[in-house]
Amino acid sequence: METYTFTVQDSESGMRIDAYLAACLPDASRAYVQKLIRENQVQCNSRPVKANYRVQTSDCVVIVLPEQREPEILPENIPLDILYEDAELLVVNKPKQMVVHPSAGHTEHTLVNALLYHCAGSLSGINGVLRPGIVHRIDQDTTGALVVCKTDRAHRALAEQLAVHSITRRYRAICIGTLKEEQMTITGNIGRHPADRKKMAIVKSGGKPAVTHVKLLENLSKGYAYIECELETGRTHQIRVHMASIGHPILGDPLYGPKKQPVGGLQGQVLHAMVIGFIHPVTGNYLEVTAPLPSEFEATLRKLT
Numbered sequence: 001m002e003t004y005t006f007t008v009q010d011s012e013s014g015m016r017i018d019a020y021l022a023a024c025l026p027d028a029s030r031a032y033v034q035k036l037i038r039e040n041q042v043q044c045n046s047r048p049v050k051a052n053y054r055v056q057t058s059d060c061v062v063i064v065l066p067e068q069r070e071p072e073i074l075p076e077n078i079p080l081d082i083l084y085e086d087a088e089l090l091v092v093n094k095p096k097q098m099v100v101h102p103s104a105g106h107t108e109h110t111l112v113n114a115l116l117y118h119c120a121g122s123l124s125g126i127n128g129v130l131r132p133g134i135v136h137r138i139d140q141d142t143t144g145a146l147v148v149c150k151t152d153r154a155h156r157a158l159a160e161q162l163a164v165h166s167i168t169r170r171y172r173a174i175c176i177g178t179l180k181e182e183q184m185t186i187t188g189n190i191g192r193h194p195a196d197r198k199k200m201a202i203v204k205s206g207g208k209p210a211v212t213h214v215k216l217l218e219n220l221s222k223g224y225a226y227i228e229c230e231l232e233t234g235r236t237h238q239i240r241v242h243m244a245s246i247g248h249p250i251l252g253d254p255l256y257g258p259k260k261q262p263v264g265g266l267q268g269q270v271l272h273a274m275v276i277g278f279i280h281p282v283t284g285n286y287l288e289v290t291a292p293l294p295s296e297f298e299a300t301l302r303k304l305t
Contacts, residue, residue: 001064002064006021006062008056013055016054017042018051023197023198036064074107075116076117087150089154093145094111094145097140100112103130133155135155143294145290162234168288169230169275169276170229171230172274174220174224175243175248178223179248185213189206191207212242213230214229215228244256267296
């Protein structure tokens, strides 16, 4: 079992303790945290609490996570938009609101469930039973191209390319505000936000180096910009953090954008992983795959043009 201790920050005061802990532990769902609270595995200031307790600044919250038995992840017949496939790997076009892999309290309806059905068990096992075939991720509400490995040799080869930043990853996005520069490079180490554990941030100490190259495709008529972002590194929420850091958050981003979104009807950030390119682990040839813009993205572009 593992024990985690957290101290509530000013910005977190007033949150329900179940929501607070779910934010502190990104791989634990709120329902799972509630289950642990019912089992008296959570204490605040050395006392048991209920799930509706609202934390206060400087509260000391302790949660005990029992030893996890790896859950059985079942195949599910969920349709996949496959952009490329061979015996070693496949590239899927991930839809919005699909989680890539299971986590504590969340073992159904993920991309991995769909892959287990489609590939009939033929997925690399390097990342364990929760993440078979998964060599990189994109956020739940980010759409687009994601490479999945069927064999361990493909997984190792792709992981090595990711480690040296040689994989091509180009995203399309709409950001808030028009841009003056046609091209720019944003840098800054990214780590966990010091006051809000749900967020990542550019940090002065610690974190990991992050580099995003931004190209202006078109300044839209209503105060937005259509951009292409190429990742030199691949940190959690990298594009979303970097664009917010220069005052141009991604449109629809509920975490890094304005509290009141200027355009209604969006389901999360307007961010799409459009191109992924890499050296094929067996043929040695460069393979580049493009995921077309989703209809919601195109509709938003038309609305803002």
